Amino acid sequence: MRKLLSALLPAFCALALNAQNVSDLIISEALAQPDSTGILDDYGRRMGWVELYNKSTGTVNFAGCYLTDDLSQLRKSQIPKGDLRTRVGSRQVAILYCSGNGADGSFYTGFTLKPGKTVYLVSNDGRTVIDSLQIPASLPQGHSIAKLARAEDIRLQLWDSLAVCPVPSPRILNNNRSTASGGELMKERDPHGWILSITSVSVVFCALALLWLLFWALFDRPARKKAQPKPVKAAKGTPDGAVAAAIALALDMEQDGDVYAAIATAVHLYLSDAVHDVEPGIVTIRRSQSAWDNKALHFRKLP
Amino acid sequence: MEHILESLAQFWEYTGFANCSWQNLVMIGIGLVFITLAILKEWEPMLLVPIGFGMIVGNIPMFPGLNIGVYEDGSVLNILYQGVRQGWYPPLIFLGIGAMTDFSALISQPRLILIGAAAQMGIFGAYLLALSFGFAPNEAGAIGIIGGADGPTAIFLSSKLAPDLMGAIAVSAYSYMALVPVIQKPIMLLLTNKKERLIRMPVPRTVSKREKIVFPIVGFLITAFIVPSGLPLLGMLFFGNLLKESGVTKRLANTASGPLIDVVTTLIGLTVGASTQADKFISLRSLLIFGLGLLSFVIATTCGVLFVKLMNLFIKNPAKKINPLIGNAGVSAVPDSARVSEVVGREIDPGNHLLMHAMGPNVAGVIGSAVAAGILLSFLG
Numbered sequence: 001m002r003k004l005l006s007a008l009l010p011a012f013c014a015l016a017l018n019a020q021n022v023s024d025l026i027i028s029e030a031l032a033q034p035d036s037t038g039i040l041d042d043y044g045r046r047m048g049w050v051e052l053y054n055k056s057t058g059t060v061n062f063a064g065c066y067l068t069d070d071l072s073q074l075r076k077s078q079i080p081k082g083d084l085r086t087r088v089g090s091r092q093v094a095i096l097y098c099s100g101n102g103a104d105g106s107f108y109t110g111f112t113l114k115p116g117k118t119v120y121l122v123s124n125d126g127r128t129v130i131d132s133l134q135i136p137a138s139l140p141q142g143h144s145i146a147k148l149a150r151a152e153d154i155r156l157q158l159w160d161s162l163a164v165c166p167v168p169s170p171r172i173l174n175n176n177r178s179t180a181s182g183g184e185l186m187k188e189r190d191p192h193g194w195i196l197s198i199t200s201v202s203v204v205f206c207a208l209a210l211l212w213l214l215f216w217a218l219f220d221r222p223a224r225k226k227a228q229p230k231p232v233k234a235a236k237g238t239p240d241g242a243v244a245a246a247i248a249l250a251l252d253m254e255q256d257g258d259v260y261a262a263i264a265t266a267v268h269l270y271l272s273d274a275v276h277d278v279e280p281g282i283v284t285i286r287r288s289q290s291a292w293d294n295k296a297l298h299f300r301k302l303p
Numbered sequence: 304m305e306h307i308l309e310s311l312a313q314f315w316e317y318t319g320f321a322n323c324s325w326q327n328l329v330m331i332g333i334g335l336v337f338i339t340l341a342i343l344k345e346w347e348p349m350l351l352v353p354i355g356f357g358m359i360v361g362n363i364p365m366f367p368g369l370n371i372g373v374y375e376d377g378s379v380l381n382i383l384y385q386g387v388r389q390g391w392y393p394p395l396i397f398l399g400i401g402a403m404t405d406f407s408a409l410i411s412q413p414r415l416i417l418i419g420a421a422a423q424m425g426i427f428g429a430y431l432l433a434l435s436f437g438f439a440p441n442e443a444g445a446i447g448i449i450g451g452a453d454g455p456t457a458i459f460l461s462s463k464l465a466p467d468l469m470g471a472i473a474v475s476a477y478s479y480m481a482l483v484p485v486i487q488k489p490i491m492l493l494l495t496n497k498k499e500r501l502i503r504m505p506v507p508r509t510v511s512k513r514e515k516i517v518f519p520i521v522g523f524l525i526t527a528f529i530v531p532s533g534l535p536l537l538g539m540l541f542f543g544n545l546l547k548e549s550g551v552t553k554r555l556a557n558t559a560s561g562p563l564i565d566v567v568t569t570l571i572g573l574t575v576g577a578s579t580q581a582d583k584f585i586s587l588r589s590l591l592i593f594g595l596g597l598l599s600f601v602i603a604t605t606c607g608v609l610f611v612k613l614m615n616l617f618i619k620n621p622a623k624k625i626n627p628l629i630g631n632a633g634v635s636a637v638p639d640s641a642r643v644s645e646v647v648g649r650e651i652d653p654g655n656h657l658l659m660h661a662m663g664p665n666v667a668g669v670i671g672s673a674v675a676a677g678i679l680l681s682f683l684g
Contacts (some may be wrong), residue, residue, distance in 0.1 A: 028369040059406045183683045185439030185466070193434040193443065197427035202680045207674050208667060211522055215413040217512045227508060 022065055024056035026159055027133040028093060028147050031168050032113040035142030039170050041097045042105065048113030049099040050133075051170055052121065053147075054088045055159065062088045064124035067096060069110050069117045076128045077102050077110035093172050115139045127192050136164070144168035311494070318611040322364035328580030333359030336577065341482065342657045347481035348455065350572055354477055357576020361443075384574040387469065390462045392571040393455035394539040399564025400455075400669065401519070401543025402556045408662035410514050411507035414614070414662070415625070419667025421610030422633025423675045425450030425603025429595050432677075436591055441465055444679040446592055449476045450599025451672030452483070452634035456536060458575065460676045464683055470578040475596035477575075481483045483639045486597070487604045487631045491647055494608045495627045498650045499615075502626040512550070513582070519544040524673055532684070535679020540673060602632065605635035607664065624661075632661035635668030 030049040031038065038046040054060045054171065063086040068076035079086060079096070083106040088094045095107065102110035113119065116137035121130045135145055145167055147159045165174075190196050315321050337355030360380070361373055373380040386392040409416060430447035438446060445461035445468055457476035461469040479486065491558040523541035527534055591643040608630035617623050628648045634639045644661035 067607050148446055161642070181441065182681070183444070184440055186440040186683055190440075191434075193427075193431045193440065196440075196682055197431055200675060200682070203426060203529065203678050204423050204671055205417070205420045207526050208416045208671055209523050210529075211670075212413045212416040213520070214516075214521060214525070215410060219410065219511075219517075220413050223508055223511075223514075242479075 026131045028053035031144040032115050032135050033141040050096045052094045053105045057090045066122035068120050145276050146174045317366045321363040326585045327362045327364045330362040330581045350477045353572025354576040356571040361577030361580050391457045393459035394535040395567045396455040397536050397539040398543040398559045400639045401540040401562035403546045407510040415663035416667040418633040418664035419671040422603045422607035423671045424606040425599045426603035426675050429599030431447045441683045449596035452636040456672050456676045471592040473575040480601050480636045483636045487643050490504045490604045499627050502624050515548040530677035530683040533673050536673040603634045604631045611656045627663040632665040635666045635672045641665040
């Protein structure tokens with residue numbers, strides 16, 4: 001069992017690492033045929049490029065991952081390890097140039113991008129395809145294909161709609177609206193704050209009311225039921241609770257005062273035998289050690 | 304001789320006297336007032352002494368660029384201030400609060416939880432007012448949380464939503480927490496009549512150990528599932544409480560409720576105080592924040608008291624009626640607002656002890672304000 005756990009632990013760790021890292025990357029935009037206004041690479045050239053976007057809330061290092069345009073050759077172009085620039089921050093992008101020569105640098109692929117092809121991002125294990133983006137065969141020169149967030153709110157992370165962009169946006173998030181913070185969105189949707197206030201108050205009440213109901217049902221109600229005194233049967237031949245009530249009523253008619261009610265209650269409790277516990281009638285005396293009966297202390301040297 | 308005079312002149316440039324402005328003196332004066340109130344009046348001394356002294360530290364006029372100021376990267380104060388800026392200290396304080404809090408009063412009378420929810424309306428009342436005064440929604444949310452009467456929550460939320468306003472918000476929250484007896488009492492007297500103030504509530508039942516252990520677990524699960532964005536505060540609060548109630552982690556509970564919270568309280572107080580540098584603090588916006596903070600406390604107290612009166616309308620059994628004087632305790636200034644209930648209650652009926660009853664909504668207020676902070680963070684963050 002221990003061996004099995006030892007074997008499984010690294011696998012779990014690897015899964016966890018993978019979950020926090022490269023699987024959060026998507027191919028957010030690609031351009032196959034640049035026109036004269038396209039971005040220049042470090043060598044001053046214009047070429048096709050692929051934009052990777054980190055949709056997670058942590059930094060992701062994509063060193064060792066692969067890019068390919070051929071599913072039968074997943075390890076076509078590897079992004080080198082050891083380059084600190086391969087770390088992409090939360091909700092940031094990185095550009096990889098498709099020069100056809102991976103030796104040009106860390107951010108260059110060994111293939112060129114062509115319309116009609118699909119570009120794949122492959123995990124550093126060389127087997128798992130993380131994301132893909134198909135470049136339409138009819139994509140005009142200078143246009144890019146971009147993934148857009150379906151919702152306005154970037155936190156929903158639904159990047160499943162495609163759009164052809166006449167003006168490519170490398171190094172910039174594809175939806176400008178999606179970069180808006182919650183505060184900015186609320187300013188547009190709810191300028192006076194009433195919707196947020198009413199919603200929030202309702203949620204606070206719901207959360208605490210749920211807590212109340214749960215504890216009332218689970219603990220408070222049963223405990224109170226349990227704590228209710230059971231009616232004590234009056235001993236045979238003795239007056240019951242009605243007698244005490246009658247006494248209190250009679251005394252109350254004579255004079256006002258809580259004292260009489262207290263006396264009547266005391267009489268009732270006494271008569272109904274509810275004051276004292278029933279003694280078992282067994283007395284147990286346990287032997288307890290003390291210095292007085294300690295033999296060692298009684299030893300003394302005889303003269 | 305000439306060189307000596309030159310050196311002295313240069314040295315003069317570095318002294319506080321040469322760099323002093325009236326704003327610095329005002330802030331130092333406010334710091335001294337805080338310390339005086341804490342020592343002479345004993346108003347929240349654990350908070351006001353560090354904050355007051357921090358204000359003095361942060362407002363010593365100095366030549367910029369010596370890498371010693373709280374806003375200068377890499378300075379000692381700046382490193383300590385990161386605990387506030389990044390929101391590390393508030394969850395640690397919540398851990399300590401959880402380890403110190405006894406939820407028995409709440410568990411024994413679960414219906415009082417709702418008062419803690421009602422008092423959170425102060426947060427959203429202040430949010431609406433702040434919006435009407437022209438603050439951005441995220442700033443309004445950070446200002447509104449002052450109404451939760453919970454310093455760590457106010458710091459946590461403002462560090463996320465409006466870091467620039469954090470100094471004013473934190474000082475405002477802690478100041479009004481210290482002034483809870485002054486603010487709440489007149490409102491309580493205004494909103495209740497003599498008959499209501501004389502209501503005697505039934506003695507709370509004894510709570511079993513099992514209930515005390517289950518409460519932090521269930522409480523955490525419910526609140527965290529509804530508002531995951533409140534996780535840092537709610538998680539630490541209930542975790543601290545579980546350490547206390549489980550009975551098997553006494554050492555951890557003692558550390559959390561003793562040395563740890565003391566250290567963090569000292570650091571948070573000092574750095575929040577130091578962050579109130581005159582050039583960033585003295586402005587019309589700060590004054591507005593103070594005004595809105597006061598209003599949020601007033602709204603919270605009013606809503607708490609009125610909600611109890613509303614609850615009483617639905618309670619038919621006179622023996623089960625709730626004294627509206629515990630409504631103010633729905634704000635989470637633990638245990639000060641509960642003490643106010645006790646004091647005001649005993650003024651009219653010396654035999655009527657409301658403290659234990661008021662502790663129920665009081666600790667519910669802590670949970671409620673953390674939930675409200677989580678909601679604001681999820682909408683405005």
